[in-house]
Amino acid sequence: MNCDQQIPMWLLVLGFTGQIAFSLRFLVQWIRSEIKKESHIPLAFWYFSVIGGVILLSYAILRKDPVIILGQSAGLLVYCRNLRLIYKKKNGTEKIQVAGVIVNEKGD
Numbered sequence: 001m002n003c004d005q006q007i008p009m010w011l012l013v014l015g016f017t018g019q020i021a022f023s024l025r026f027l028v029q030w031i032r033s034e035i036k037k038e039s040h041i042p043l044a045f046w047y048f049s050v051i052g053g054v055i056l057l058s059y060a061i062l063r064k065d066p067v068i069i070l071g072q073s074a075g076l077l078v079y080c081r082n083l084r085l086i087y088k089k090k091n092g093t094e095k096i097q098v099a100g101v102i103v104n105e106k107g108d
Contacts, residue, residue, distance in 0.1 A: 007063075015059040022052025043086065049079040 025048035032042045053076045060068035 011059065013061060013064070014055065018052050018055030018059055020052075021048055021055060024048045025052065043083075046079050046083050046086070050076065050083070053079060 019039050025045045028044045028048060029041055032045075033040045057069065057072040057076065068075055
């Protein structure tokens with residue numbers, strides 16, 4: 001690692017902004033779990049994950065850092081998938097299979 005490398009201030013601000021947004025998800029989850037008195041992952045957790053992940057991925061692309069690019073890309077797939085699953089369930093459009101027949105969650 002070259003510690004003498006000059007990183008433009010705007011790029012540092014972008015990277016730190018992404019890291020702060022990404023870290024806020026843990027604070028949100030902790031506070032919500034304390035309120036509920038049980039482990040709970042609120043919807044805001046996934047939004048902070050996506051926002052922070054996109055910003056950090058942008059930072060990694062601009063820095064041309066393949067390790068961070070791979071890590072944030074994989075994470076973004078998971079965060080977006082979880083949001084999709086949450087909204088599918090919320091809208092009652094999640095399909096399940098019962099005895100070989102696909103029905104929605106409400107048994108329609």
